[in-house]
Amino acid sequence: MDETSRVSDQEALLFHAQGKPGKIEITPTKPLITQRDLSLAYSPGVAVPCLAIAEDPERAYDFTAKGNLVAVISNGSAVLGLGNLGAVASKPVMEGKAVLFKRFADVDGIDLEVDSQDVDEIVNCVRFLGASFGGINLEDIKAPECFIIEQRLREEMSIPVFHDDQHGTAIIAMAGLINALDLTGRDLKSIRMVVNGAGAAGIACAELVKAMGVPHENVVLCDSRGVIYQDREDGMNQWKSAHAVATESRVLADAMKGADVFFGLSMKGALTPEMVADMADKPIIFAMANPDPEITPEEVAAVRDDAIMATGRSDYPNQVNNVLGFPYIFRGALDVRATTINDDMKIAAAEALAALAREDVPDEVAAAYPGERQHYGPDYIIPAPFDPRLISDIPPAVAQAAMDSGVARRPIFDLEGYRNQLRARLDPIAGPLQGIFDRVRAEPRRVVFAEGEEERVIRAAVAFGQAGYGLPILVGKSDVIHGVMDSLGLGQPPGIEIVDPATSERGEAYTDFLYRRLQRRGVLQRDCRRMVSVFRTVFAACMVAQNDAHAMIAGLTRSYTEVYEDIRSVLDPKPGYRP
Known part of the structure; x- marks a missing residue:
């Protein structure tokens, strides 16, 4: 077993006991700082949503946490591989399940340990408490009782019931x-x-x-x-x-x-x-x-x-x-x-x-x-x-x-927007960044990756293309790039352009352009031809200079100074800006 996965009994007990015992707590989502806050959160303000829900029970999803709350329920009759340990002994597992709900999907979970081995009692307990929750996750209940409990609850409740x-x-x-x-x-x-x-x-x-x-x-x-x-x-x-x-x-x-x-x-x-x-x-x-x-x-x-x-x-x-x-x-x-x-x-x-x-x-x-x-x-x-x-x-x-x-009561019509909301649930910067990403997708650009034979560069180019930001262009030998893609399990992803400086049809035009820039510095045309066909950063910069690409990315395998000098031989800094 991986040593990083090995834990001692003492470590496990200490982990659960240190600080606040257990693994979960309840955190308020509304401020409770002033007297007015208290009046809104509880009496008298709380009466208003109560009346609204009494008139239309579906409004509970609007005014309470019900829509994001799952009950994690067990009677402890089949805890992990340990057998029937009883309800209270299953609580560490159920708390752990609630933690996983929150960590991976931002779903709030509350563990409920039902101290009964009787199917009817368990079904009634869950059914009567069900109005509080948006879903029911059954856990560690032995067979065949688990089949009966899940089936009966699915028939009697109008929220998701799932025996994980x-x-x-x-x-x-x-x-x-x-x-x-x-x-x-x-x-x-x-x-x-x-x-x-x-x-x-x-x-x-x-x-x-x-x-x-x-x-x-x-x-x-x-x-x-x-x-x-x-x-x-x-x-x-x-x-x-x-x-x-x-x-x-x-x-x-x-x-x-x-x-x-x-x-x-x-x-x-x-x-x-x-x-x-x-x-x-x-x-x-x-x-x-x-x-x-x-x-x-x-x-x-x-x-x-x-x-x-x-x-x-x-x-x-x-x-x-x-x-x-x-x-x-x-x-x-x-x-x-x-x-x-x-x-x-x-x-x-x-x-x-x-x-x-x-x-x-x-x-x-x-x-x-x-x-x-x-x-x-x-x-x-x-x-x-x-x-x-x-x-x-x-x-x-x-x-x-x-x-x-046909089982959705509130359809989602903008699935792409929904995906963006989901990313923002776990990543606090995803929301602000999404606006930038959307603007980039609205005007996709041709971006040339100078070190196109490198594994990390290929991965970045593929991700860039798949995200819809533009057309990635890899500079390098086609057979080498395809070989790296195959070794990474990428196959031959669509929407990627590969350009080999040694055989490119644009090589002569780039050579002439570069010679016009550098001839007064004593650079010969054959030197320019070699720079274009050998130095991939120079070739990529020529693509940008000649409007064959909108932008370039370089610098993974060489120092900043070396890459900058190659680019400066082709492009001048924008007036008023320092590199």
């Missing part, structure tokens, strides 16, 4: 599966899949992959007693029965023969190297048991060199981490006041996550994860949790799906 242990895991795993299939040249309708573990997460995964197109008969669900096949009676319930298939396989080892995909949501050691060896070519193995996976990447690598793996751990590539899902799913659902979180919204979230992993990885992510820079490929099929684009990519996809499926 089920659907969060399924959505993130599905995002990874989409990309693993892309990398191995498969499609959902043709794969054979084994899901090991028939608890909350396992059944949710089976349901979601079928909703996305995998045929029912192509998914074999297994539990601790073996394959769930038609007419099996031992250890069955209605949720398992829904996934029973006609098969001769009776144990996991039988089901794994020739399988394309394995989803593990069970226990350490459930999958053996021998089973992996029996899988189809280019197997996809998601061993998601925590804290120890069904099989480790090292064990898989010992028998297969063509496998794509994901686990639930942060010290291996492709972590299936629910924090990639629930904050952003609720953000999108709350912002359109969705009445539920349906399959369309889950699929939209999975597809948006998969698409994000295929994009270039920004510098913020590279800084958060030291080591080799990540890019789309077998070791990077799921976005990193600290990718700043998650907040602006996932909620709009969820919101759009809610609107398309």
